[in-house]
Amino acid sequence: xxxxxxxxxxxxxxSLQTLKFYGNEHPxxxxxxxxxxxxxxxxxxxxxxxVVGIVGEELALEKEILFDLSKSVRPTIMYLKDRGIExxxxxxxxxxxxxxxxxxxxxxxxxxxxxxAQDYLSLMGIKNIAAGKLKIATAGAPSSPGSxxxxxxxxxxxxxxxxxxxxxxxxxxxxxxxxxxxEAATLRFSxxxxxxxxxxxxxxxxxxxxxxxxxxxxxxxxxNVSILAMHFSSKIGFNKDDVLDIGIAALFHDxxxxxxxxxVLGKKDRLTEEEFSQIKSHTVLGAEILxxxxxxxxxxxxxxxxxxxxxxxMTGYPKIPFLQKPxxxxxxxSICDVYDALFQRRGYxxxxxxxxxxxxxxKEKGTTFEPLLLDKFFRLMGVWPVGSIVSLSNGSIAVVxxxxxxxIVSPKVEVIYxxxxxxxxxxxxxxxxxxxxxFLNPWKEGKDFLHLI
Ligand SMILES: [Fe+2]
Ligand SMILES: [Fe+2]
Numbered sequence: 001x002x003x004x005x006x007x008x009x010x011x012x013x014x015s016l017q018t019l020k021f022y023g024n025e026h027p028x029x030x031x032x033x034x035x036x037x038x039x040x041x042x043x044x045x046x047x048x049x050x051v052v053g054i055v056g057e058e059l060a061l062e063k064e065i066l067f068d069l070s071k072s073v074r075p076t077i078m079y080l081k082d083r084g085i086e087x088x089x090x091x092x093x094x095x096x097x098x099x100x101x102x103x104x105x106x107x108x109x110x111x112x113x114x115x116x117a118q119d120y121l122s123l124m125g126i127k128n129i130a131a132g133k134l135k136i137a138t139a140g141a142p143s144s145p146g147s148x149x150x151x152x153x154x155x156x157x158x159x160x161x162x163x164x165x166x167x168x169x170x171x172x173x174x175x176x177x178x179x180x181x182x183e184a185a186t187l188r189f190s191x192x193x194x195x196x197x198x199x200x201x202x203x204x205x206x207x208x209x210x211x212x213x214x215x216x217x218x219x220x221x222x223x224n225v226s227i228l229a230m231h232f233s234s235k236i237g238f239n240k241d242d243v244l245d246i247g248i249a250a251l252f253h254d255x256x257x258x259x260x261x262x263x264v265l266g267k268k269d270r271l272t273e274e275e276f277s278q279i280k281s282h283t284v285l286g287a288e289i290l291x292x293x294x295x296x297x298x299x300x301x302x303x304x305x306x307x308x309x310x311x312x313x314m315t316g317y318p319k320i321p322f323l324q325k326p327x328x329x330x331x332x333x334s335i336c337d338v339y340d341a342l343f344q345r346r347g348y349x350x351x352x353x354x355x356x357x358x359x360x361x362x363k364e365k366g367t368t369f370e371p372l373l374l375d376k377f378f379r380l381m382g383v384w385p386v387g388s389i390v391s392l393s394n395g396s397i398a399v400v401x402x403x404x405x406x407x408i409v410s411p412k413v414e415v416i417y418x419x420x421x422x423x424x425x426x427x428x429x430x431x432x433x434x435x436x437x438x439f440l441n442p443w444k445e446g447k448d449f450l451h452l453i
Contacts, residue, residue, distance in 0.1 A: 005061050006069055008039035009052060012103070013076050019107045024100070033103065037096045050090045054081055066262075083110060085117050085131050094128035102129050221340055226251040228336035233329075235380050236373075248297050249304040250333045256286030256305060280317045283309055303327050308334050312370045331370045335361075335377050338368070353439035358383045379405040386411075389446040389453070390436045396421050397440065399453050404428050410435070416452040 015032035022029050043050050053060040054077055058070040070077060080086075083106070101124050105117075113120070117131045229250035234243045257265065260282055264275045271279070286305035294302065307330035309316045314325065326334075342357045352360070358378060365371045382403035384390055389399050390413065398413035401424065410427035413436075427434060440446030 004039065005043045005050065006066065008036065008043040008050070009059075009061060009069075010073075011036035011039045012099075013073055015103050016076070016106050019103055024104050024107075033096065033100045036103070037099050040090060040094065040099065044090065044092045044094070048092050052088045052090075054086045080106070083108075083113060083117065084133060086133050087131065089130040091128040091130075098126045098128055101126055102131075221344060222251050222254060224340045224343075225253060225333065225336045228340060229332050232336060232377055232380060233332055236376055245298060245300050246329045246332060249300040249329055250336060252286070252290055252297070252301040253304050253308045253333050253337060254282060254286065255289055255301075256282030256284070259285055259289075280309070283307070283318055300327075300329055304330050304333050306330075308337060310334075311368045313367050315367070328370075328373075331373055335369055335374060339377070339381075353441070354384050354388055355439065378408050379403075382408045382411050384409070384411055384436055384439065387453075389416075389440040389442060389449050391438045391440060392425075393435050393437050394433075397449050397452075398425070399449075417449055 011032070015029065015036045018026075018029045018032040040050070050061075057074060057077055059066050059073065059077055061069075085106075102121070105120055105124060105126075115123075116133075121129060121131060226247045230243050230247035233246045234240075238246065257279075260278055264271070264278050267275065283306055287302045290297070290301045290305055304327070306318070307326040310318075310320070310323070310326045310330065311334070312326070312331060314320075314323065338361060339357065342352050342360065343354075361369065361374065362378070365374050380403065382400070384400045386400050386403065389397065391397055392413070392415070396415045397417040398415045400411045401414050402412035404410060404412070407428045410431055412424060412426045412428075414424050415421050425434060427436065440449065442450055
């Protein structure tokens, strides 16, 4: 995490304090806005947007939770939360006047805030800053590469359930990080909710997990892997209790990573040997931490944390000479883990389309992944997962609605564009006439079609 971003946030908070002390006409406030604006410009020099989020009581800049900074600015975090602000996005091109107005808005007495933050910002003519609840559409915000504007129609009950679960899950993870008591019953209950919904309406959930891979990656990754692992294990015949146990183990598989330096985890350049072994240690570290929670969650999270990078052929890490092969829960989690990790990379420069992900993973069949499990996984998910936006060979744009286990490349799709060609097409039945040509990345070329889904 470049210090610049942290500094720009600190400067922003400082000018909010200054405003509260001196009022918005005072030169000291003006000066502090100048400083905040300068450092914001610095941070935006190398990126299109700067995303600040609040997860639980922690601050996340970009996609990383900043535990140390959060500690020192906790009252401000709570203050923002209290005003319904869990996420702020600054877009490149932001003007100093906009920043000043925004800080003034933040200082408004709570009683005067009767609308959603985003509506206020629009009213005040602020175009290059968006703010509001985490993950809610920043309608009206300018679109820029890498920004994510999720249409409001996605805010279905399922999404709230997902987010509520996400919050509870965040609380548990934060608890574990701080070695606190974890509300095991609450967590189990949330996971249970997810599982029930998966069984009745799993496609909705998969759609959400497909589209929501954009922020606060660590948390979202954990929940995604957990949902995938539960869906997968229930489909291959595990009973409800086992599915829940696998889901919880999946949820905690990367717990050790939360202790590894964010500088190392986020490093774009080649890692040094020392850095790589730090990252590798997350398996053992996580297992050690989770050992303290065996009474609440059982031993499976410890096993999965320890083994999820072992690989099916045992060539991964950590090196364990006496083990023959990983536990089936670890094999399941490792498939879901890699699948989700590859999907998440779509948000960045490296564009992995679903068919590329399929090809990458299938190459590892029998080495990294257990062959039967991997085949079954793709029979369930299809090559083009439910919710993917794709272009068809007849020129129209469609969204994948359902998979065929016996034909993983020809799902059922719904044409969404052009408007006069709207229909459901079963590509398996029309194999010779129409096929999927290309995946449209929902952050890029697919973005224009999101509102049609
Ligand atoms: Fe991992
Ligand atoms: Fe992972």
